[in-house]
Amino acid sequence: MAANSRLTIAVHALTWMALAERRGRQVLTSEQVAASVRTNPVVVRRSLGQLRQAGLVTVRHGVGAGWSLARPPDEITLLDVYAAVEREPLFALHHSEPNLACPVGRGIRPALGRFYGDVDQALRRELARTSITDVLDETVTDVRDETLETGQEPGLE
Amino acid sequence: MAANSRLTIAVHALTWMALAERRGRQVLTSEQVAASVRTNPVVVRRSLGQLRQAGLVTVRHGVGAGWSLARPPDEITLLDVYAAVEREPLFALHHSEPNLACPVGRGIRPALGRFYGDVDQALRRELARTSITDVLDETVTDVRDETLETGQEPGLE
DNA sequence: CCGGCTGTAACAGAGGCTGTTACAGCGAAC
DNA sequence: GTTCGCTGTAACAGCCTCTGTTACAGCCGG
Numbered sequence: 001m002a003a004n005s006r007l008t009i010a011v012h013a014l015t016w017m018a019l020a021e022r023r024g025r026q027v028l029t030s031e032q033v034a035a036s037v038r039t040n041p042v043v044v045r046r047s048l049g050q051l052r053q054a055g056l057v058t059v060r061h062g063v064g065a066g067w068s069l070a071r072p073p074d075e076i077t078l079l080d081v082y083a084a085v086e087r088e089p090l091f092a093l094h095h096s097e098p099n100l101a102c103p104v105g106r107g108i109r110p111a112l113g114r115f116y117g118d119v120d121q122a123l124r125r126e127l128a129r130t131s132i133t134d135v136l137d138e139t140v141t142d143v144r145d146e147t148l149e150t151g152q153e154p155g156l157e
Numbered sequence: 158m159a160a161n162s163r164l165t166i167a168v169h170a171l172t173w174m175a176l177a178e179r180r181g182r183q184v185l186t187s188e189q190v191a192a193s194v195r196t197n198p199v200v201v202r203r204s205l206g207q208l209r210q211a212g213l214v215t216v217r218h219g220v221g222a223g224w225s226l227a228r229p230p231d232e233i234t235l236l237d238v239y240a241a242v243e244r245e246p247l248f249a250l251h252h253s254e255p256n257l258a259c260p261v262g263r264g265i266r267p268a269l270g271r272f273y274g275d276v277d278q279a280l281r282r283e284l285a286r287t288s289i290t291d292v293l294d295e296t297v298t299d300v301r302d303e304t305l306e307t308g309q310e311p312g313l314e
Numbered sequence: 315c316c317g318g319c320t321g322t323a324a325c326a327g328a329g330g331c332t333g334t335t336a337c338a339g340c341g342a343a344c
Numbered sequence: 345g346t347t348c349g350c351t352g353t354a355a356c357a358g359c360c361t362c363t364g365t366t367a368c369a370g371c372c373g374g
Contacts, residue, residue: 004331005249008269012251016261029350036259037251040333045351062341065350078272092162094169094194095363102193104173107296112165115235115292119283126279130272138271139264161362186319197364202320219372222319252332320371330361340351 006085010047011078012037014056014132015139018073022136027066047085054084074133082127090123091116163242167204168235169194171213171289172296175230184223204242211241231290239284247280248273 013033020028030041030048037044048067051057058070069076093112098105170190177185187198187205194201205224208214215227226233250269255262 005252006331007248008250011269012255012261012265015265016259019261031350036256036262038253038256038262041350042335042353043331043333045353046332049352059351060341061339061349061351063343063347063349065341067351078276091164093165095162096195098169099193099195102173103297104169104176104293105193105195107298108169108172108292111292111295111298112168114295115287118287119235119280122279122283123276126276130275135265135268135272136261138268140260141264141268163362188319198319199322199366200364202322206321216320217372218318218320218370220316220318220374222372224320316372316374318372321369322367323369324367325365326363327365328361328363330359332357332359334355334357336353336355338352338354340349342348344345344347 004086006047007078007082009037009039009043010051010081010085011132011135013044013048014051014069014073014076014081015136017057017067017069018132018136019140021069021073026068027060027064028068029066033067050084051081054080056080056084069132072133073136074131076132077128078130078135079124079127081132082124089116090120161243163204164235164239166194166196166200167208167238167242168289168292170201170205171208171226171230171233171238172293174214174224174226175289175293176297178226178230183225184217184221185225186223190224207241208238211237213237213241229290230293231288233289234285235287235292236281236284238289239281246273247277 016033016036017028020026030044033048034041034044048057048059052059056070056076057067059065059067091112093109098108100106173190173193174185177183187201190205191198191201205214205216209216209224213227213233214224216222216224248269250266255265257263
Protein backbone atom coordinates (compact mmCIF):
# COMPACT_ATOMS: atom_id res chain seq x y z
CA MET A 1 0.00 0.00 0.00
CA ALA A 2 1.91 2.98 -1.19
CA ALA A 3 0.41 6.30 -2.10
CA ASN A 4 -3.13 7.20 -2.33
CA SER A 5 -5.27 5.65 -5.02
CA ARG A 6 -8.45 7.60 -4.45
CA LEU A 7 -8.16 9.49 -7.72
CA THR A 8 -7.72 6.20 -9.56
CA ILE A 9 -10.74 4.60 -7.88
CA ALA A 10 -12.94 7.62 -8.59
CA VAL A 11 -11.86 7.90 -12.22
CA HIS A 12 -12.32 4.17 -12.72
CA ALA A 13 -15.86 4.39 -11.37
CA LEU A 14 -16.74 7.37 -13.55
CA THR A 15 -15.18 5.78 -16.62
CA TRP A 16 -17.21 2.67 -16.21
CA MET A 17 -20.36 4.69 -15.62
CA ALA A 18 -19.61 6.53 -18.87
CA LEU A 19 -19.22 3.26 -20.74
CA ALA A 20 -22.42 1.87 -19.26
CA GLU A 21 -24.20 5.08 -20.23
CA ARG A 22 -23.04 4.69 -23.82
CA ARG A 23 -24.66 1.30 -23.77
CA GLY A 24 -27.95 2.56 -22.41
CA ARG A 25 -27.58 1.65 -18.76
CA GLN A 26 -28.12 4.84 -16.85
CA VAL A 27 -27.94 3.53 -13.30
CA LEU A 28 -25.25 1.42 -11.63
CA THR A 29 -25.10 0.20 -8.04
CA SER A 30 -22.04 0.47 -5.87
CA GLU A 31 -21.79 -3.29 -6.02
CA GLN A 32 -21.58 -3.28 -9.80
CA VAL A 33 -18.89 -0.63 -9.77
CA ALA A 34 -17.04 -2.51 -7.05
CA ALA A 35 -17.05 -5.62 -9.21
CA SER A 36 -15.06 -3.79 -11.87
CA VAL A 37 -12.68 -2.04 -9.50
CA ARG A 38 -12.45 -5.22 -7.42
CA THR A 39 -12.90 -3.63 -4.05
CA ASN A 40 -15.54 -3.44 -1.38
CA PRO A 41 -18.83 -1.69 -2.24
CA VAL A 42 -18.42 0.55 0.79
CA VAL A 43 -15.17 1.87 -0.63
CA VAL A 44 -16.99 2.73 -3.84
CA ARG A 45 -19.81 4.40 -1.94
CA ARG A 46 -17.32 6.51 -0.02
CA SER A 47 -15.67 7.57 -3.24
CA LEU A 48 -18.91 8.22 -5.14
CA GLY A 49 -20.21 10.07 -2.10
CA GLN A 50 -17.41 12.61 -2.51
CA LEU A 51 -18.20 12.89 -6.20
CA ARG A 52 -21.84 13.45 -5.36
CA GLN A 53 -20.95 16.27 -2.98
CA ALA A 54 -18.99 17.83 -5.82
CA GLY A 55 -21.97 17.53 -8.15
CA LEU A 56 -20.37 15.04 -10.52
CA VAL A 57 -22.80 12.15 -9.96
CA THR A 58 -26.34 11.77 -8.72
CA VAL A 59 -27.82 8.99 -6.63
CA ARG A 60 -31.26 7.40 -6.54
CA HIS A 61 -32.65 5.65 -3.51
CA GLY A 62 -35.33 3.02 -3.14
CA VAL A 63 -35.78 -0.07 -5.26
CA GLY A 64 -33.76 0.16 -8.43
CA ALA A 65 -31.43 2.65 -6.77
CA GLY A 66 -27.95 3.49 -7.96
CA TRP A 67 -25.63 6.07 -9.40
CA SER A 68 -25.62 8.13 -12.59
CA LEU A 69 -23.35 10.76 -14.07
CA ALA A 70 -24.66 14.24 -13.32
CA ARG A 71 -23.03 15.69 -16.46
CA PRO A 72 -21.94 14.41 -19.85
CA PRO A 73 -18.61 12.63 -19.34
CA ASP A 74 -16.79 15.02 -21.66
CA GLU A 75 -17.67 17.80 -19.24
CA ILE A 76 -16.07 16.04 -16.27
CA THR A 77 -12.31 16.58 -16.11
CA LEU A 78 -9.68 14.90 -14.01
CA LEU A 79 -9.38 18.23 -12.21
CA ASP A 80 -13.02 17.98 -11.14
CA VAL A 81 -12.35 14.52 -9.78
CA TYR A 82 -9.10 15.55 -8.14
CA ALA A 83 -10.74 18.52 -6.43
CA ALA A 84 -13.56 16.30 -5.21
CA VAL A 85 -11.32 13.60 -3.84
CA GLU A 86 -8.09 15.23 -2.61
CA ARG A 87 -8.17 17.75 0.15
CA GLU A 88 -4.61 17.86 1.39
CA PRO A 89 -2.19 20.17 -0.40
CA LEU A 90 0.38 18.54 -2.62
CA PHE A 91 3.33 19.46 -0.39
CA ALA A 92 3.06 20.11 3.30
CA LEU A 93 4.91 22.91 5.03
CA HIS A 94 6.75 22.29 8.29
CA HIS A 95 4.81 20.31 10.85
CA SER A 96 6.20 22.39 13.68
CA GLU A 97 6.98 26.04 13.25
CA PRO A 98 10.60 26.61 12.20
CA ASN A 99 12.96 28.74 14.25
CA LEU A 100 11.77 32.31 13.87
CA ALA A 101 15.08 33.62 15.17
CA CYS A 102 16.62 32.51 11.86
CA PRO A 103 15.90 34.59 8.73
CA VAL A 104 15.34 31.43 6.74
CA GLY A 105 13.10 29.99 9.41
CA ARG A 106 11.04 33.15 9.47
CA GLY A 107 10.74 33.80 5.76
CA ILE A 108 10.65 30.40 4.16
CA ARG A 109 7.07 29.45 4.79
CA PRO A 110 5.41 32.24 2.80
CA ALA A 111 8.07 31.88 0.13
CA LEU A 112 7.51 28.14 -0.21
CA GLY A 113 3.79 28.69 -0.08
CA ARG A 114 4.04 30.84 -3.19
CA PHE A 115 6.20 28.37 -5.10
CA TYR A 116 4.01 25.46 -4.06
CA GLY A 117 1.00 27.43 -5.23
CA ASP A 118 2.55 27.78 -8.68
CA VAL A 119 3.20 24.05 -8.81
CA ASP A 120 -0.35 23.33 -7.73
CA GLN A 121 -1.66 25.58 -10.50
CA ALA A 122 0.44 23.75 -13.09
CA LEU A 123 -0.82 20.41 -11.80
CA ARG A 124 -4.42 21.53 -12.01
CA ARG A 125 -4.00 23.01 -15.48
CA GLU A 126 -2.75 19.66 -16.71
CA LEU A 127 -5.50 17.70 -14.96
CA ALA A 128 -8.11 19.98 -16.53
CA ARG A 129 -6.93 19.00 -20.00
CA THR A 130 -8.31 15.44 -19.71
CA SER A 131 -11.97 14.44 -19.48
CA ILE A 132 -13.61 11.18 -18.50
CA THR A 133 -14.46 10.71 -22.17
CA ASP A 134 -10.75 10.97 -22.99
CA VAL A 135 -9.98 8.35 -20.38
CA LEU A 136 -12.73 6.08 -21.67
CA ASP A 137 -11.59 6.37 -25.28
CA GLU A 138 -7.99 5.72 -24.32
CA THR A 139 -9.09 2.80 -22.16
CA VAL A 140 -11.20 1.00 -24.72
CA THR A 141 -8.64 1.63 -27.47
CA ASP A 142 -6.41 -0.86 -25.74
CA VAL A 143 -9.04 -3.56 -25.54
CA ARG A 144 -11.30 -2.86 -28.51
CA ASP A 145 -10.02 -5.68 -30.64
CA GLU A 146 -10.24 -8.36 -27.99
CA THR A 147 -13.51 -7.51 -26.35
CA LEU A 148 -15.75 -4.80 -27.59
CA GLU A 149 -16.34 -6.34 -30.98
CA THR A 150 -17.44 -9.58 -29.42
CA GLY A 151 -20.17 -7.75 -27.55
CA GLN A 152 -18.95 -8.75 -24.12
CA GLU A 153 -20.66 -7.01 -21.25
CA PRO A 154 -18.78 -4.30 -19.37
CA GLY A 155 -18.03 -6.17 -16.18
CA LEU A 156 -19.62 -8.71 -13.92
CA GLU A 157 -23.17 -8.27 -12.78
CA MET B 158 0.57 15.19 10.70
CA ALA B 159 -0.97 15.48 7.31
CA ALA B 160 0.93 15.12 4.09
CA ASN B 161 4.56 14.75 3.60
CA SER B 162 6.91 17.59 4.38
CA ARG B 163 10.16 16.07 3.15
CA LEU B 164 10.45 18.47 0.24
CA THR B 165 9.98 21.38 2.62
CA ILE B 166 12.60 20.11 5.06
CA ALA B 167 15.14 19.50 2.29
CA VAL B 168 14.56 22.88 0.65
CA HIS B 169 14.76 24.61 4.00
CA ALA B 170 18.10 22.94 4.70
CA LEU B 171 19.52 23.85 1.30
CA THR B 172 18.24 27.40 1.54
CA TRP B 173 19.93 27.92 4.82
CA MET B 174 23.12 26.37 3.54
CA ALA B 175 22.97 28.81 0.63
CA LEU B 176 22.55 31.75 2.98
CA ALA B 177 25.41 30.57 5.18
CA GLU B 178 27.57 30.18 2.09
CA ARG B 179 26.85 33.76 1.08
CA ARG B 180 28.16 34.76 4.46
CA GLY B 181 31.32 32.72 4.13
CA ARG B 182 30.40 29.68 6.20
CA GLN B 183 30.97 26.74 3.95
CA VAL B 184 30.23 23.90 6.36
CA LEU B 185 27.17 23.34 8.55
CA THR B 186 26.46 20.46 10.89
CA SER B 187 23.17 18.63 11.00
CA GLU B 188 22.61 20.11 14.42
CA GLN B 189 22.92 23.66 13.10
CA VAL B 190 20.49 22.94 10.31
CA ALA B 191 18.14 21.24 12.75
CA ALA B 192 18.15 24.36 14.91
CA SER B 193 16.70 26.37 12.06
CA VAL B 194 14.19 23.76 10.94
CA ARG B 195 13.39 22.96 14.57
CA THR B 196 13.54 19.22 14.29
CA ASN B 197 15.83 16.43 15.35
CA PRO B 198 19.35 16.32 13.84
CA VAL B 199 18.73 12.74 12.73
CA VAL B 200 15.82 13.90 10.61
CA VAL B 201 18.11 16.41 8.95
CA ARG B 202 20.80 13.80 8.39
CA ARG B 203 18.26 11.51 6.77
CA SER B 204 17.14 14.28 4.47
CA LEU B 205 20.64 15.51 3.63
CA GLY B 206 21.68 11.91 3.11
CA GLN B 207 19.18 11.67 0.26
CA LEU B 208 20.46 14.92 -1.16
CA ARG B 209 24.01 13.60 -0.93
CA GLN B 210 23.06 10.47 -2.87
CA ALA B 211 21.61 12.75 -5.52
CA GLY B 212 24.83 14.75 -5.67
CA LEU B 213 23.36 17.99 -4.35
CA VAL B 214 25.44 18.25 -1.19
CA THR B 215 28.75 16.88 0.05
CA VAL B 216 29.71 15.80 3.53
CA ARG B 217 32.97 15.95 5.45
CA HIS B 218 33.83 13.60 8.30
CA GLY B 219 36.18 13.98 11.22
CA VAL B 220 36.67 17.02 13.38
CA GLY B 221 35.06 20.09 11.81
CA ALA B 222 32.77 17.83 9.83
CA GLY B 223 29.53 18.96 8.22
CA TRP B 224 27.64 19.59 5.02
CA SER B 225 28.22 21.84 2.04
CA LEU B 226 26.39 22.51 -1.19
CA ALA B 227 27.88 20.49 -4.02
CA ARG B 228 26.82 23.03 -6.65
CA PRO B 229 26.06 26.74 -6.76
CA PRO B 230 22.56 27.21 -5.34
CA ASP B 231 21.27 28.69 -8.59
CA GLU B 232 22.05 25.35 -10.23
CA ILE B 233 19.93 23.38 -7.78
CA THR B 234 16.25 23.39 -8.69
CA LEU B 235 13.23 22.26 -6.74
CA LEU B 236 13.00 19.45 -9.27
CA ASP B 237 16.43 18.20 -8.23
CA VAL B 238 15.31 18.21 -4.61
CA TYR B 239 11.96 16.62 -5.42
CA ALA B 240 13.61 13.85 -7.39
CA ALA B 241 16.07 13.22 -4.56
CA VAL B 242 13.45 13.10 -1.87
CA GLU B 243 10.25 11.69 -3.36
CA ARG B 244 10.18 8.21 -4.75
CA GLU B 245 6.53 7.33 -4.86
CA PRO B 246 4.56 8.40 -7.93
CA LEU B 247 2.17 11.27 -7.48
CA PHE B 248 -0.95 9.12 -7.95
CA ALA B 249 -1.10 5.42 -7.23
CA LEU B 250 -2.87 2.97 -9.51
CA HIS B 251 -5.17 0.30 -8.07
CA HIS B 252 -3.78 -1.56 -5.10
CA SER B 253 -5.30 -4.80 -6.23
CA GLU B 254 -5.66 -5.62 -9.90
CA PRO B 255 -9.04 -4.53 -11.26
CA ASN B 256 -11.43 -6.98 -12.85
CA LEU B 257 -9.86 -7.99 -16.14
CA ALA B 258 -13.17 -9.39 -17.38
CA CYS B 259 -14.38 -5.80 -17.67
CA PRO B 260 -13.11 -3.66 -20.56
CA VAL B 261 -12.59 -0.74 -18.23
CA GLY B 262 -10.85 -2.91 -15.67
CA ARG B 263 -8.52 -4.25 -18.31
CA GLY B 264 -7.70 -1.05 -20.16
CA ILE B 265 -7.74 1.64 -17.53
CA ARG B 266 -4.39 1.08 -15.96
CA PRO B 267 -2.24 1.80 -19.02
CA ALA B 268 -4.57 4.66 -19.94
CA LEU B 269 -4.33 6.24 -16.51
CA GLY B 270 -0.61 5.61 -16.49
CA ARG B 271 -0.27 7.76 -19.58
CA PHE B 272 -2.40 10.61 -18.22
CA TYR B 273 -0.64 10.48 -14.87
CA GLY B 274 2.66 10.63 -16.72
CA ASP B 275 1.59 13.84 -18.43
CA VAL B 276 0.63 15.34 -15.07
CA ASP B 277 3.94 14.28 -13.61
CA GLN B 278 5.77 15.96 -16.47
CA ALA B 279 3.87 19.20 -15.93
CA LEU B 280 4.67 19.07 -12.23
CA ARG B 281 8.35 18.54 -12.89
CA ARG B 282 8.48 21.29 -15.50
CA GLU B 283 7.13 23.73 -12.96
CA LEU B 284 9.46 22.54 -10.20
CA ALA B 285 12.43 22.97 -12.52
CA ARG B 286 11.64 26.65 -12.95
CA THR B 287 12.66 27.51 -9.38
CA SER B 288 16.16 27.30 -7.90
CA ILE B 289 17.38 27.40 -4.32
CA THR B 290 18.65 30.90 -5.04
CA ASP B 291 15.13 31.91 -6.02
CA VAL B 292 13.79 30.47 -2.78
CA LEU B 293 16.48 32.22 -0.76
CA ASP B 294 15.86 35.60 -2.41
CA GLU B 295 12.12 35.26 -1.91
CA THR B 296 12.69 34.17 1.68
CA VAL B 297 14.96 37.00 2.74
CA THR B 298 12.83 39.58 0.92
CA ASP B 299 10.21 39.06 3.58
CA VAL B 300 12.58 39.59 6.47
CA ARG B 301 15.26 41.86 5.09
CA ASP B 302 14.08 44.96 6.86
CA GLU B 303 13.72 43.44 10.25
CA THR B 304 16.79 41.31 10.45
CA LEU B 305 19.41 41.28 7.77
CA GLU B 306 20.31 44.93 8.08
CA THR B 307 20.91 44.53 11.77
CA GLY B 308 23.51 41.88 11.05
CA GLN B 309 21.78 39.17 13.01
CA GLU B 310 23.24 35.74 12.59
CA PRO B 311 21.38 33.21 10.48
CA GLY B 312 20.03 30.97 13.18
CA LEU B 313 21.10 29.57 16.49
CA GLU B 314 24.52 28.07 16.90
C1' DC C 315 44.79 8.44 19.86
C1' DC C 316 40.80 11.85 20.64
C1' DG C 317 36.84 14.16 19.80
C1' DG C 318 33.16 15.49 17.07
C1' DC C 319 30.17 14.53 13.76
C1' DT C 320 28.08 11.31 10.41
C1' DG C 321 25.44 7.06 9.18
C1' DT C 322 22.11 4.01 10.43
C1' DA C 323 19.42 0.77 13.04
C1' DA C 324 15.61 0.34 16.07
C1' DC C 325 11.57 1.76 18.12
C1' DA C 326 7.30 4.45 19.47
C1' DG C 327 3.45 7.46 18.57
C1' DA C 328 0.35 9.48 15.45
C1' DG C 329 -2.27 9.32 11.56
C1' DG C 330 -3.96 7.93 6.83
C1' DC C 331 -5.90 4.49 3.72
C1' DT C 332 -8.17 0.29 2.62
C1' DG C 333 -11.15 -3.19 3.58
C1' DT C 334 -14.83 -5.12 6.30
C1' DT C 335 -19.06 -5.66 9.16
C1' DA C 336 -23.16 -3.82 10.80
C1' DC C 337 -27.11 -1.23 10.70
C1' DA C 338 -30.28 2.77 10.17
C1' DG C 339 -32.64 5.37 6.43
C1' DC C 340 -34.76 6.17 2.22
C1' DG C 341 -38.01 5.64 -1.54
C1' DA C 342 -39.90 3.18 -5.73
C1' DA C 343 -42.93 -0.48 -6.62
C1' DC C 344 -46.61 -3.06 -5.38
C1' DG D 345 -48.55 1.09 4.00
C1' DT D 346 -45.46 -2.56 3.50
C1' DT D 347 -41.61 -4.51 1.32
C1' DC D 348 -37.17 -4.71 -0.45
C1' DG D 349 -32.96 -3.16 -2.32
C1' DC D 350 -29.69 -0.06 -2.06
C1' DT D 351 -27.49 4.02 0.09
C1' DG D 352 -25.08 6.45 3.96
C1' DT D 353 -22.24 6.05 7.67
C1' DA D 354 -20.21 4.53 11.95
C1' DA D 355 -16.87 1.58 13.89
C1' DC D 356 -13.01 -1.20 13.80
C1' DA D 357 -8.75 -3.80 12.30
C1' DG D 358 -4.53 -4.17 9.70
C1' DC D 359 -1.06 -2.15 7.36
C1' DC D 360 1.83 1.35 6.14
C1' DT D 361 4.23 5.95 6.25
C1' DC D 362 6.17 9.77 8.54
C1' DT D 363 8.28 12.09 12.29
C1' DG D 364 10.84 12.13 16.24
C1' DT D 365 13.94 9.94 19.38
C1' DT D 366 17.72 7.08 21.44
C1' DA D 367 21.68 4.55 20.81
C1' DC D 368 25.82 3.34 18.87
C1' DA D 369 29.37 2.13 15.40
C1' DG D 370 32.36 4.40 11.92
C1' DC D 371 35.12 7.86 10.15
C1' DC D 372 38.85 11.19 10.03
C1' DG D 373 41.33 15.81 10.96
C1' DG D 374 44.31 17.43 14.24
